[in-house]
Amino acid sequence: MMAIAIKEATEGITPPILDHPYPETKDVAQRNLFSFSLEGRQAGLSSWTDAGLHFEPMSVTSMPRMRECFGWAKVNGNSILGGWPRHVFPLPVKIEKVKREFEFDIEYSAIVYEWIDGKGNDPATVEDVDAFLWCAGFSFQGGSHEQNWKGSVLIDLGDIVFAHGYGWDKNAFRARTAAEILLEQGR
Template identity: 40%
Template structure:
């Protein structure tokens, strides 16, 4: 693989915006443009009010802490190892998770709006191609939903190949992105500082002289994941256009909720996998 290709691929990836400086207040926009270029809004909480409560765990993409903001919490704070896209073709974890968090928030909003109007979102019931995936994701947009028939007419006008999405599986709530200066990590008590993490042959760490991207999520308590609940979520992600990764992990699910959003890939995201998508939603990993 030539160095010119690597530089071109990294440069192209960097040009895709995935963060929005607008504070996350109120529901997100759900236009077709929003779905084509998902950008996660900034967390409205201030770094000065953050209380680091405990380390949770780390993986290939980042390290997670249990935190609170003043009297609000607890939350999960995920800080990503890579401050910049790496210099070889692979996904950029902050980009993938910001895009996924933004898309899932938009999908949730669209689902709530349709439910309030006693309507459902119509998607291809058996998507297999990238075009199918893009179309199914776009079905949650304002424009697509306005063009759909009223729910009372669905039975008479809906082609058999379509599926009515009337409920959205439980999703981990996201509160937006923020940045964590390295000196903040250096000033933590030793019991809270991020340890190096080794995944297979890759060793990860956070340096104190860099600034890192982080995402604030709801803190999902440990709990067993019912296989049927997980399967319904996997089915939904597939219907919404997301592909699986080659190595999904069971530990990325807690209490039936996907807690690591890098485990799914949006159709316009780097690394979306046509061969896996064609095979369907898959089953709960063991």
């Protein structure tokens, strides 16, 4: 969705995406995220000045490479588990008195993402991705780990939380260095 908004804005189909270049608060993070919506692009700087915020805006004209989502697929439990030996099945998990497990006769919804090869990460590219996500209003949840990045693409999107989301953390809302982002697990 963000890529489409940027494409429309850069092709002149809609007004530009105007963000605060150094967001520091949740309010500014939410406004930066809102600026990607059609309503936010149409409001332009008036949405910022109406809130009493005055700054030199940054026009968002590109975004770094992100993992592409192809949509939803329906899969049957048998297609996931059928043919596998029982000892490799995922173990049931109990969450708040509810037992969760894969069953053969149930249809599941799956989100289908592109496959990213396990190439190494370029620190400068990883920092560009982080800077884009920070300016767009996302914070990181906990720490990110090197294993969550492949070929300088964030693989585990559970690492980020949008500005209106549960778990958005003002203390984790900042630009970070590649060394901070690519922490090795267990350190």
